[in-house]
Amino acid sequence: MLSRTVGASGLKVSRMGLGTLTWGGQTDVQDARTMLLRFVEAGGSLIDTAPAYASGLAEKIIGRAIHLDLNRDDLVIATKAGFTVEGPDRIVDTSRSAMLRDLEGSLRRLRTDHVDLWQVHAWGDAPLEETCEALDHAVRSGMARYVGVSNFVGWQSATAATWQRAEHSRMPIVSNQVEYSLLARRAEIEVVPAARHHRMGVLAWSALGRGVLAGRYRTGTPRDSRGANDKLSWFVEPYLTTKSRAVAEAVAKAADGLGITPAQVALSWVRDAPQVASALVGPRTPAQLTELLAADEHELPDEITAALDDITGGPNLLR
Template identity: 65%
Template sequence: MERRALGASGLQVSRMGLGTMAWGRDTDWPTVKQLVNDFIDAGGNLLDTAPAYGGGVAEKMIGKLLAGGVARQDLVIATKAGFVIRGGKRVIDTSRAAMLTDLEQSLRRLNTDHVDLWQVHAWGDAPIDETLSAMDSAVSRGLARYVGVSNFVGWQTATAATWQQALTERTKLSSVQVEYSLLARRAEVEVVGAAEHHNLGLLAWSSLGRGALTGKYRTGIPRDSRAASDHFAWFLEPYMQPRSRSVVDAVAKAAEGLGLTPAQVALLWLRDAPQVASALVGPRTPEHLSELLDAESKELVAPIVSALDDVSGGPNAYRPPATAPVR
């Protein structure tokens, strides 16, 4: 699998990353083990996780993988801090103390002495300079190799990046992680521009529109799907509305004409969008992963990209002129 530099850093990440949000709940241990082995065999290296995923279960599974023989050097482990589950409630705490405590606990669960990428999971109430000082500390102590932000809007991303660039002793940000897909193009309004200006690699979560872009919900909600589950129905609900149907139908039509699956078309559109370093996916089965891996050697031609741009919100201002729609 092709790898890309994460922003202006020296960290190389696979252009498709494996998300772990559903691990331990929808994805059991034997499946996780096979998914990761298949992913590594295909040349993938980026695993994206967080303390909030399953209340730490996803991180523990990665730790179990490492203890069971998966080579640490084969993985780029990205985790987060500042957003955790405490007492069954979601808590955002980006203070220096909370951030470093989160990291220490993550390292224990992950069974490693460092993470490759450490991200602020969300903008919090603590002063941003305090939050970022925790990241400087982690890098200086060897607990994290690179740092980034997650779920920041454009001005927040630019503020954090500018602060870290102000003094040479601070650790420059390498990435920004944000939801981005054919059903969620808000990132193009400000975040992509901020990432481009500050040389940040963009990690796109839910690149398949939380699963809606696979086309599996075009005729209803399958009983075994995430949209039918008590714990993930809320996650899919925004993309189960009529306004999303035209986009999903367009993806399905393009897939039919190209001899691809809707999931592959959605992935290719996002994977090769400007500033994207890695498209994060969360397959639940090895078969789902195999389908996505089969798209590695493929790419969409410019007219298809332009048509999908148009149906999902209009031209992408950051695309090179060669792939811009003809006017």
């Protein structure tokens, strides 16, 4: 699998990243382990996780694989801090103490002394300079190699990047991880231009439109899908609209013409969009991962990319 640098940094990641949101929940431990090994065997390196994923179990699965099956240096581990789930409540705490406490917990669960990319999971109420000081401390202490942000809108990412570059002693923000797909192109308005201006890479999460662009919801909601799951249906529901289904049909039509699958079309479109360092996917089964890995062999023809652009909002002005 080809690799790319993240923004203007020296961090290199596989151009497809493996997300672990469902690990320990919808995806059982054995399937998660199988996917991790298969991903690395295929040349993938970027593993994206967070303390909030299955209350830390996703990180534990990765840590056990490192301990038993993998060479730590073969992985680029990206985790996050500042966001937790307690019952029905989603709590954002980006204070220095909360951030560093999260990082220390991640390192224990991951069974490693450092993460390659440490990200602020969401914009919080703590003073930005306090949050950023935690990022600086993590790198200086060796607990993290690079730092980034996640789910920051354009002005938030630009503010953080500017603050960090105001003094040479601070660690630059190298990435912003945001939702980006054919069903979620709003990042092109401010987030992607801000990333380009501040020399950050974009890590595009949910490159398959929360699974909808893979084509499984074209005629309904499968019983074994996220959309039918009590804990995850809220995540998929915004894209189960007439407009979204029309986009999914267009993706399926392009796939038929190219002789590949809808998931491979949707992934390729995001992966090769301007400023994207890696497209993150969250397959729930090894079979789904195998299908996505095959996308590395394909690039969309320019005319197909342009047609999908037009159907989903117009030309990408940064192409």
